[in-house]
Amino acid sequence: MTFVQVIDYETKRFEEMNALIDRWAEQASGRRTVTHTMIGRDRDAKTHYVDLVEFPSYEEAMRNSQLPETDRMFQEMVSLCDGMPKFMNLDVVRDEYLNKLLVNRIFEDLAEKGNFDVMEECVAAGYMDHDMMRMPGAADGREGLRRSMTMWRDAFDFTFDLHRQIAEGDCVSTLWNWTGRQKGEFMGVPATGQEVAMSGCTTFRIEDGRVAEGWWYYDAPGLMRQLGMNMPMGSGGTTQDMGM
Structure with a gap:
């Protein structure tokens, strides 16, 4: 204890x-x-x-x-x-980290359930998403995050398994496993109905009780292989950085 x-x-x-x-x-x-x-x-x-x-x-x-x-x-x-x-x-008989609870709402309410009514409550207006593979012209802010999550939700039925979290200062890092079934077009690949999975880590920075910045790291090449997509040059099967 x-x-x-x-x-x-x-x-x-x-x-x-x-x-x-x-x-x-x-x-x-x-x-x-x-x-x-x-x-x-x-x-x-x-x-x-x-x-x-x-x-x-x-x-x-x-x-x-x-x-x-x-x-x-x-x-x-x-x-x-x-x-x-x-x-x-x-x-200590009860231990709650409010920042962890906020981050869990991003995964569960926004990403999984698509409950964008809580966006204003959970996400800062100037939210910044760090993404090496962002589409040209992709926007930051709440609207940018909503569009990104909608793209994933339109392409997959998916769930997150959050299996480890570390909270320090204004940041929360979460290790997760993601499993989904492709139900719609994704990066040019038509819906296959295929079950796919990957693991990754997300770090969110909290400011004034809202998520202000996010970094998503996960096995994008592995997901591409499962969907039969061509691997990007120089990937070498290593972990890429993509915004969820």
Whole structure:
């Protein structure tokens, strides 16, 4: 079970505190068990800070606390605080990443279901799609994404299997498997009714609660081979970059 330690403290010397944390991270590299940290400053009390330190488990947190570098950091941290820091130890019983939930809606509501009524809610007006094989004149923005998804939906009945996600900062990367049946024309190939599949990875950047940028990577040559299409020169069967 994931374990989070919350450290509540007052300090007028945050720059020194920040440098101390950086030194500890460098000195304990390869042995520390921390998986994620976040520091928040109270908007209503500029010297009040709260640190959230995440570990894979309580046992891993205890291992981390026994490192000599951790003990030295704690002593120095106390000297930089106005008073003794307060600690809260939490076993995480529910863990939701809002950015992941937003990204899942792009795959499920927009791509799979074609529910474009949620486009404005989920996608930024200036959305940018990075695509090495985009058609000439293809547009960005919500309309560009809608047209691209409509092209795929007109050509295939398909589903995504989202089997791994990593969220960091303002980005979410998703590893997925895609399976479909060709029901319409696709890049000059008439409908075949053939079952096809490919795997790939998509990274979305989130801005102000909406998807603002997307990078799609997947096995386009493999899909082309399954459809009996001619391979592009220089592809060599490697993964290409195409916008979904």
